[in-house]
Amino acid sequence: MSNIPYILKERPDTGLNNSKLGIWIFLASEVMLFGGLFSAYVFLRLAAPEGDFDYWGSKLNIPMATFNTMMLITSSVTMVMSWASLKLKQFDKYKMYLGVTILCALAFLVVKYFEYTGKFHHGIYPSSSTFMGIYFTLTGLHVLHIIGGLIVLIYLWTNQADKMWAENPELLANRVEVTGLYWHFVDLVWIFLFPILYLL
Amino acid sequence: MSDNHHHEENFFQKYIWSVDHKVIGIQYGITSLLFLLFGFSLMAVMRYQLAYPESVIPYIGNWFFSESGGVMLPENYNTLGAMHGTIMIFLGVVPLAVGAFGNYLVPLQVGAPDMAFPKLNAASYWSYFVGGVIMMASFFTPEGAARSGWTSYPPLSIFESGQTLWLIGMVFLITSSLLGSMNIIVTIVQLRAPGLTWFRLPFFTWTQLVTSFLLILAFPPLEAAAVLQLMDRIAGTSFFLPSGLVYAGSAVEAYGNGSPLLWQHLFWFLAHPEVYVLILPAIGIVGEILANNTRKPLWGYKSLVYAISFLGFMSFIVWAHHMFLTGMGQTMSAFFQLTTMIISIPSVVVLTAFFISLWGGSIRFNTPMLFALSFLPMFGIGGLTGLPLGVAASDIYLHDTYYVIGHFHYVVAPGTLFALFAGIYYWFPKITGRQLHEGMGKLHFYPSFLAMNGVFMPMFIQGLAGLSRRMYDGGQQYAHASDVLHWNEFMTISAFILGLAQIPFILNIFITLSTKKSEDRNPWKSTTIEWSAPSPPLPHVNFESAVAVHRGPYEYSVPEREEDYYPQTSP
Numbered sequence: 001m002s003n004i005p006y007i008l009k010e011r012p013d014t015g016l017n018n019s020k021l022g023i024w025i026f027l028a029s030e031v032m033l034f035g036g037l038f039s040a041y042v043f044l045r046l047a048a049p050e051g052d053f054d055y056w057g058s059k060l061n062i063p064m065a066t067f068n069t070m071m072l073i074t075s076s077v078t079m080v081m082s083w084a085s086l087k088l089k090q091f092d093k094y095k096m097y098l099g100v101t102i103l104c105a106l107a108f109l110v111v112k113y114f115e116y117t118g119k120f121h122h123g124i125y126p127s128s129s130t131f132m133g134i135y136f137t138l139t140g141l142h143v144l145h146i147i148g149g150l151i152v153l154i155y156l157w158t159n160q161a162d163k164m165w166a167e168n169p170e171l172l173a174n175r176v177e178v179t180g181l182y183w184h185f186v187d188l189v190w191i192f193l194f195p196i197l198y199l200l
Numbered sequence: 201m202s203d204n205h206h207h208e209e210n211f212f213q214k215y216i217w218s219v220d221h222k223v224i225g226i227q228y229g230i231t232s233l234l235f236l237l238f239g240f241s242l243m244a245v246m247r248y249q250l251a252y253p254e255s256v257i258p259y260i261g262n263w264f265f266s267e268s269g270g271v272m273l274p275e276n277y278n279t280l281g282a283m284h285g286t287i288m289i290f291l292g293v294v295p296l297a298v299g300a301f302g303n304y305l306v307p308l309q310v311g312a313p314d315m316a317f318p319k320l321n322a323a324s325y326w327s328y329f330v331g332g333v334i335m336m337a338s339f340f341t342p343e344g345a346a347r348s349g350w351t352s353y354p355p356l357s358i359f360e361s362g363q364t365l366w367l368i369g370m371v372f373l374i375t376s377s378l379l380g381s382m383n384i385i386v387t388i389v390q391l392r393a394p395g396l397t398w399f400r401l402p403f404f405t406w407t408q409l410v411t412s413f414l415l416i417l418a419f420p421p422l423e424a425a426a427v428l429q430l431m432d433r434i435a436g437t438s439f440f441l442p443s444g445l446v447y448a449g450s451a452v453e454a455y456g457n458g459s460p461l462l463w464q465h466l467f468w469f470l471a472h473p474e475v476y477v478l479i480l481p482a483i484g485i486v487g488e489i490l491a492n493n494t495r496k497p498l499w500g501y502k503s504l505v506y507a508i509s510f511l512g513f514m515s516f517i518v519w520a521h522h523m524f525l526t527g528m529g530q531t532m533s534a535f536f537q538l539t540t541m542i543i544s545i546p547s548v549v550v551l552t553a554f555f556i557s558l559w560g561g562s563i564r565f566n567t568p569m570l571f572a573l574s575f576l577p578m579f580g581i582g583g584l585t586g587l588p589l590g591v592a593a594s595d596i597y598l599h600d601t602y603y604v605i606g607h608f609h610y611v612v613a614p615g616t617l618f619a620l621f622a623g624i625y626y627w628f629p630k631i632t633g634r635q636l637h638e639g640m641g642k643l644h645f646y647p648s649f650l651a652m653n654g655v656f657m658p659m660f661i662q663g664l665a666g667l668s669r670r671m672y673d674g675g676q677q678y679a680h681a682s683d684v685l686h687w688n689e690f691m692t693i694s695a696f697i698l699g700l701a702q703i704p705f706i707l708n709i710f711i712t713l714s715t716k717k718s719e720d721r722n723p724w725k726s727t728t729i730e731w732s733a734p735s736p737p738l739p740h741v742n743f744e745s746a747v748a749v750h751r752g753p754y755e756y757s758v759p760e761r762e763e764d765y766y767p768q769t770s771p
Contacts, residue, residue, distance in 0.1 A: 003313045003314075003316055003391075003740075003741060004312070004313055004316065004318075004391070005391060006391070007392050011390050014389060014390065016389075016390070017390075018316045018317070018386050018390050018391075018632065019317075021385075021386050021389060021390060022316065022317060022382055022386045023412075025386065025416055026378070026382055028416060029378050029382070029416045029417065029420050030420070032416075032417050032418075032420035032421055032573060033420035033421070033423055033424055034424075035420075035421070036420060036422075036423075036424030036425065036466055036469070037420030037424045037427075037428075039421075039427060039465075039466075040424065040425075040439065040462055040466065042378065043462050043465070044457070044458065044459065047457065047458075047459050048456065048457050049457065049577070052457065071328045105497055125435070125436070126431060126435040126436065126437045127435060127436030127437055127438070127454070127455065128455065129455050129457075130437070130439070130457045130458060132437075132440060133431060133435070133437030133438065133439060133455075134439070136431075136435070136437075137428060137431050137437070141427065143565060153466065154706075188391075
């Protein structure tokens, strides 16, 4: 497979390498996935009786979600820092920043866990109302995306990364960059989820 | 090329867990052809039931419908109908058109050693495989397979059994499509050989590019809808359940406030572009074969490319013409009626360009050409009968009748499927190094062609008479059906002849595979890049040396040239 061109090098006329184009197209499909669910949210909200969404929306925990928003924004920043450190050939800093990103993601998941179980303790389930249904579906799918990204981040933090850094630093930088694009997208989805579910 | 390919691969590495696009293409091809055969068998049982309702199904009835003494019950009919549609579209035609043809041919036609992401490519096939296994397994669960139609309209689909496995299977199939189409796009954009500019791409590759964009952008909303329906079934939400619903005589205990229309919007947002996913690769195959066998450049190549790109774009804004009868409102109907009329223009451009391509050519009537030629009128009938369905006023009369079934089967069965057969006959020498037998090919073509029309033409007559679809006994209790029901027997016999007509095709493949390989790598004297590779192309690298492209794809009968074709790779 090593004979496939433009794995790392950019193709001159498109200015992209394969994986970067691939991840952008993948993200386009993700936009459509969440776009479909956001449209469903709008559709259901318009069809719901007056005040139904407001009433159930007020049961969500805004401070917890605000904390989570901060966590994800921080993780996005440290993600870029870790990639930049790689480009500056500072492997230790890369590991440190990536570690912070992983910690932020874990913090997000822990808070989300307490948020979910808190709802269950009060007898609130997806079946409780249309709002709660779409809330659990949207945030649940987002959490799955976070977990998927987290697995890749942890892989890039293990000694596999050390090995790759020694053998092919360009490949590692490329993988971190592509993972970063995905990570930013997942954060961006949360930036949309936070206002429409918690604040509106 | 590189030294790391010299190690010997064992059987599993070579044929099962392969990352070579050619092997994966063949895996896709064999699997999807088997699914097509299985989907056809489901239809054959349904057709028998329609021709001779309430009678014992011969041979297999006592096996499958043992509780009712071999007679098909309404719910059995619903299961067969739902799974016929699902299997034919998601497990048969799309994997064959995009998975098999796209995988095998796109890297060859752009002069690349492989797909851009070989491992993702294998993941795509295996995800498809798992999805197929789940769909098949659902037949053997106590609940049985899905029975809410391939469209899975709620509220029915929320209550009917079998739907959960259908939804889970769909998630795997969607994942497979996403991985595959992402791969195809990156391959076409990034791995084009030096000199292969955009307007030197073969038309087939263009259709694969547009198809992949449709898959990438249209499938995720269905995935979203499938997740919502799964929540409705498993977590007790009511996204698609309106308030005050009564099912089977008792009030449904759910929060309500949901909307069945929401499912239809999300579903058709996928399923209309899906129609073009079915038809575009077929158009691409026909274009290649027409140019090759008329020994002329494809007429209006650039217009064709613009037409299919416009077609792809428009296919995202016509979906609600499937929903004129849902009461979504006149403004919506008016808008979607207009876009539907507009989208017929590029389809007509394609057909016209193909017909003009024939004009003045010295046509070779070999088997691939016969299938490709029959595509033109069959797709034409399918397309033109769609116009009355695109206008709300006439759709109100024709909706959910056999007319609709006739219409879309003309597009997909004698249309797309014939084009795919043409493609198999045309590229078989490239894949195996052996040419399929012409006589047996014709024995496959002529009966198939007649029987296809025998099955689907009477549907227009029945539909115009008002016969509803999805009736397990064909609608015997309705007075208006009595004049047209006698056609069912004719259609059923045609369907069985159609089944028999596939035997020469299957035999042809096995007999040809046992013959000696030919050294001729370009038996059709074709111009496109894949024919400059050995047959079959070399594992993992395809071409013996780096490919350079010097001209457009259809330089046939160039004046002042001795041969009547000028390959893209000749300097």
